[in-house]
Amino acid sequence: xxxxxxxxxxxxxxxxxxxxxxxxxxxxxxxxxxxxxxxxxxxxxxxxxxxxxxxxxxxxxxxxxxxxxxxxxxxxxxxxxxxxxxxxxxxxxxxxxxxxxxxxxxxxxxxxxxxxxxxxxxxxxxxxxxxxxxxxxxxxxxxxxxxxxxxxxxxxxxxxxxxxxxxxxxxxxxxxxxxxxxxxxxxxxxxxxxxxxxxxxxxxxxxxxxxxxxxxxxxxxxxxxxxxxxxxxxxxxxxxxxxxxxxxxxxxxxxxxxxxxxxxxxxxxxxxxxxxxxxxxxxxxxxxxxxxxxxxxxxxxxxxxxxxxxxxxxxxxxxxxxxxxxxxxx
Numbered sequence: 001x002x003x004x005x006x007x008x009x010x011x012x013x014x015x016x017x018x019x020x021x022x023x024x025x026x027x028x029x030x031x032x033x034x035x036x037x038x039x040x041x042x043x044x045x046x047x048x049x050x051x052x053x054x055x056x057x058x059x060x061x062x063x064x065x066x067x068x069x070x071x072x073x074x075x076x077x078x079x080x081x082x083x084x085x086x087x088x089x090x091x092x093x094x095x096x097x098x099x100x101x102x103x104x105x106x107x108x109x110x111x112x113x114x115x116x117x118x119x120x121x122x123x124x125x126x127x128x129x130x131x132x133x134x135x136x137x138x139x140x141x142x143x144x145x146x147x148x149x150x151x152x153x154x155x156x157x158x159x160x161x162x163x164x165x166x167x168x169x170x171x172x173x174x175x176x177x178x179x180x181x182x183x184x185x186x187x188x189x190x191x192x193x194x195x196x197x198x199x200x201x202x203x204x205x206x207x208x209x210x211x212x213x214x215x216x217x218x219x220x221x222x223x224x225x226x227x228x229x230x231x232x233x234x235x236x237x238x239x240x241x242x243x244x245x246x247x248x249x250x251x252x253x254x255x256x257x258x259x260x261x262x263x264x265x266x267x268x269x270x271x272x273x274x275x276x277x278x279x280x281x282x283x284x285x286x287x288x289x290x291x292x293x294x295x296x297x298x299x300x301x302x303x304x305x306x307x308x309x310x311x312x313x314x315x316x317x318x319x320x321x322x323x324x325x326x327x328x329x330x
Contacts, residue, residue, distance in 0.1 A: 057189025063140035101185025179206030274313035
């Protein structure tokens with residue numbers, strides 16, 4: 001089973017008035033027409049409430065856990081079962097954010113069990129396990145589909161910021177949709193973030209990658225600040241920015257809010273414990289920074305474990321893809 005990629009559709013529909021019209025950017029006539037039609041179609045997919053988003057997030061995460069438990073608890077006699085079980089153990093121990101997406105986990109597990117069942121048609125344990133994994137996979141994909149479809153407007157909003165950089169709006173939206181799908185498969189509802197906040201990093205990452213693959217230069221605006229310096233092992237830029245005074249002018253305020261949302265999205269892309277460590281260690285959106293001992297007491301882990309998690313988080317933020325994204329933000 002594969003997730004159907006949301007398509008830019010050019011077929012005309014009676015869509016009525018369009019809520020989110022094209023941004024004030026220079027678009028070709030075909031782009032304008034296609035964007036209007038696409039936005040009209042999105043009106044048939046209403047946004048979801050925070051409560052509904054929580055329900056879907058739980059269904060996705062629990063489906064992953066249930067599938068892994070089924071494989072690990074299954075009593076199967078097959079020469080290749082050991083490797084299937086080992087893979088399930090590795091995924092169970094890996095954080096959902098840092099490991100493969102939920103869809104990848106469920107699809108690979110189901111396909112591997114299905115393949116083994118094909119070689120042992122009389123093995124009832126394999127046949128029953130395959131049926132149960134298929135049901136879980138279908139329910140999880142339904143939840144992922146609902147979450148993705150409800151946020152397609154958000155992709156269009158972000159795509160407007162990359163207009164006139166060498167890609168058509170159609171291509172930008174397609175790339176952004178792929179990032180949205182990726183985000184849905186890694187979303188962790190326990191962080192307390194809305195899915196739109198979490199997904200912004202993935203959507204923009206896919207769009208940036210597509211723009212750069214065309215060799216388009218990133219615009220540099222007057223007054224741009226240097227990128228966050230993470231090579232020294234600190235994230236001072238995060239805390240300085242989020243703890244600073246908001247700007248006064250309306251134009252700056254809009255940019256400030258957008259940057260706040262994006263920085264939160266970057267933090268949300270980290271495994272939950274690493275994110276909590278950074279927030280507490282550097283006082284991000286709080287009144288004070290905390291010591292290793294204080295963070296350890298809050299999370300019920302040792303001082304050394306806090307230090308390890310902090311280093312791991314900083315290493316992730318030094319990744320070239322994160323660096324490019326952070327440079328684009330500030």
